[in-house]
Amino acid sequence: MEDQKTVLSCIQPTGDVHIGNYFGAIRNWVDLQDKYKCFYGVVDYHAMTMPYDPKKLKENTWNLIINLMAMGVKTENLFIQSMIPEHAELSWIFNCFCGYGRLSQMTQFKDKSKDSSEKADGFISAGLFDYPVLQAADILIYKADFVPVGKDQEQHLELSRSIAQRFNLQMKKEYFVMPETLHTKTAKVMSTADPTRKMSKSAGEKHYISMFSDPSRILKQIKSAVTDTGDSDGSTMSAGVENLFSILAACGAMDQHKTLMDQFEAGSLKYAELKGETGDALVKLLAPIQAKRAELLTNKKEVKSQIKYSSSVIRKRAQETLKEVKDIAGLSNVKF
Ligand code: AMP
Numbered sequence: 001m002e003d004q005k006t007v008l009s010c011i012q013p014t015g016d017v018h019i020g021n022y023f024g025a026i027r028n029w030v031d032l033q034d035k036y037k038c039f040y041g042v043v044d045y046h047a048m049t050m051p052y053d054p055k056k057l058k059e060n061t062w063n064l065i066i067n068l069m070a071m072g073v074k075t076e077n078l079f080i081q082s083m084i085p086e087h088a089e090l091s092w093i094f095n096c097f098c099g100y101g102r103l104s105q106m107t108q109f110k111d112k113s114k115d116s117s118e119k120a121d122g123f124i125s126a127g128l129f130d131y132p133v134l135q136a137a138d139i140l141i142y143k144a145d146f147v148p149v150g151k152d153q154e155q156h157l158e159l160s161r162s163i164a165q166r167f168n169l170q171m172k173k174e175y176f177v178m179p180e181t182l183h184t185k186t187a188k189v190m191s192t193a194d195p196t197r198k199m200s201k202s203a204g205e206k207h208y209i210s211m212f213s214d215p216s217r218i219l220k221q222i223k224s225a226v227t228d229t230g231d232s233d234g235s236t237m238s239a240g241v242e243n244l245f246s247i248l249a250a251c252g253a254m255d256q257h258k259t260l261m262d263q264f265e266a267g268s269l270k271y272a273e274l275k276g277e278t279g280d281a282l283v284k285l286l287a288p289i290q291a292k293r294a295e296l297l298t299n300k301k302e303v304k305s306q307i308k309y310s311s312s313v314i315r316k317r318a319q320e321t322l323k324e325v326k327d328i329a330g331l332s333n334v335k336f
């Protein structure tokens with residue numbers, strides 16, 4: 001156990017979870033729990049970087065906790081970021097080891113600030129700019145060896161490493177180990193309404209399939225999935241058909257996948273059949289997850305006390321790191 005490597009990943013509490021989030025990220029989190037010491041955070045401090053509604057933030061945070069538990073993330077690995085204020089304190093310290101110029105290069109900041117500046121009051125918070133430094137604190141406070149994230153987060157990971165390096169160099173102590181991105185083969189799920197774009201919530205309701213929709217809605221969404229995107233001449237596979245095959249495989253329905261793929265190659269595939277099998281496989285896969293969520297929802301009080309406990313245990317590790325960092329950095333540690 002002592003030698004076990006540490007994995008950390010976090011997710012922002014923004015409403016619903018869709019099958020793209022599950023197949024592309026959360027299921028991987030669940031699998032990693034068997035092999036590594038895992039820490040998974042619901043990062044509510046990060047969700048404040050854009051204008052938001054406080055009531056909704058709290059609601060989304062707890063809903064996401066319940067959803068993650070329903071999908072198989074172990075309670076003892078879960079924490080809520082604002083329950084561990086040491087993240088914010090370390091992020092201040094890291095601010096002083098992060099170049100302003102380097103932060104200005106972050107593409108996520110450029111994209112999001114561009115979106116915001118086009119909105120009514122054009123407000124862009126300093127928090128949005130500083131967001132990657134808080135992310136570095138999330139990672140380094142647990143001395144994570146591996147961080148499973150998608151490609152879009154690679155730049156933030158590099159920044160975390162450069163903050164760790166600068167800290168080590170300036171403090172003349174090899175304290176932080178460099179966190180690595182954990183690349184795992186996961187499915188990229190496309191929108192069923194427009195299979196040329198990634199499934200996402202921001203595109204609107206018809207573009208994503210929620211993990212917790214009722215089966216009739218899921219079947220309907222798959223049934224109406226766009227298959228003819230004009231990018232196929234019948235011999236090559238269109239993006240929509242490819243997406244359905246990939247969802248079918250992600251559900252583990254490999255027998256059906258093979259049969260239908262053979263039919264595709266023979267030129268006899270009926271899209272209605274592919275949709276029928278994919279819809280059924282998805283509903284079957286989601287049934288126990290949905291049942292687990294329903295059960296957790298009847299016991300919110302218990303969930304809250306479990307998460308308070310797991311966050312308090314995880315916090316101890318964060319406190320240890322922060323104490324060491326403050327000692328190294330010439331700050332005053334005191335126990336009142
Ligand atoms: P988001 O809420 O978009 O930041 O996504 C949370 C996690 O789900 C990230 O790790 C994403 O890489 C992953 N994810 C989001 N959308 C998809 C998708 N359509 N296919 C695969 N993975 C996705």
Ligand code: TRP
Nearest residue numbers: 008009010011012043135138149
């Ligand atoms: N920035 C990540 C995202 O937008 C979320 C995140 C915050 C994160 N802190 C993290 C991911 C630490 C990995 C590790 O998806």
